[in-house]
Amino acid sequence: MIDLYYAATPNGLKARLFFEEAGLPYRLVPVNIGKGEQFKPEYLAISPNNKIPAIVDHEPVGGGAPVTMFESGAIMLYLADKIGPEQNQHLIPSDAHGRAEVLQWLFWQMAGLGPMAGQIGHFNVYAPEKVPYAIERYTKETSRLYGVLNQRLADREFIAGAFSIADIACYPWIVPHEAHGQNLADFPHLARWFETMAARPATIRTYEGVANVYAPKNSAISDEERRVLFGQSATTTTR
Template sequence: MIDLYFSPTPNGLKAKLFIEEAGLPYRIVPVALSKGEQFKPDFLVISPNNKIPAIVDHEPPGGGAPISLFESGAIMLYLAEKTGRLMPTDIYHRAEVLQWLFWQVGGLGPMAGQIGHFNVYAPEKVAYAIDRYTRETARLYGVLDRRLANRAFIAGEFSIADIACYPWIVPHEAHGQDLAEFPHLKRWFETMATRPATVRTYEGIENVYAPKQAISEAEREVLFRQGAKGRA
């Protein structure tokens, strides 16, 4: 059994989507970010960066004590190796998947996250930031679009590279992107959306980039004003 410490952000959904694709038994442990539950001492033992997702695997390979992990890329790589699924074993295809996994972790996620923040959560419109991150996110969408021009999935066969990227394309409207401008990416996105595991993963999930009402100052303090010692 895997405990998935979860909130419905793109990174949280990455981990959930992998677990659904792999058919692993798991239970959701909700973490209410706006309430500061990511700062609870018991959660910080598992995720010292006070971010979701995090997991505790109670049945690690070879047995032994439970293993806890934070960081979505590390979680996905660990689970792929544990299950022997969604990660090629030959060195050439494995390298191809890994580079796109790290491309998402180091590029697509952070840049799309920034434009999502400035478009949806920032208390005021900052024109330079919106322009900067919209353009960079568009550039990254273009990279992915060109990659998918002659292949069904990012690394050829369906893999953790696709699972990592998909949740960061779901909120494309909040990122200021029109998928019609990226036809190969759009085709891949529509294919991903119809997979049974994707449908299960997103069933009943709220869109965190479309809040029903403005967040309060107390919630803003918890979410975005952390200092070097944790809570500011």
């Protein structure tokens, strides 16, 4: 069994979507990040960066002690390799060219789409006051990244050709497109892919009962929640 430490953020949903697509058994362990559960010593032993998601694989390939993993991209690579090429439904191809296609788009999401979309989501929804420069900067950069993905999807059904972990990684970061200040009608190939992804049974299972964390109704957080979520530094001692 694999424990998935989870909150319904885009990165948490990304990991959960992988399990649902792969049909891999898992146990969901909720982490209330608004109450600071990510700073508990027992969680930091698994995820030293105090972020979600994280996993504990109690039955790693080859046996031995449980494997702990943090960082959503690393988790998906680990799990794709764990289930092997015969079972992973081509979530990451075994041939060099196919694997390279998937890896570069997975890392594109990790280094570009996720951080930039996260910033505009923050400044549009959670910031206590409007910061025009930040909003303009991150709206434009997120638009550029949406455009990159739209162009990529112009002549293929999925990001790396066949369905893969690249699609799983990107989809949860497109779900809150309204909070990103983006209109999917401006990106027709991306919109077509988004609809295809949304209709997949695994996506429906993953998002059942999940609220959009970037929706305006979820933006009214307390000062304590704001401090916990956004006020940490290397010198913070109060968890």
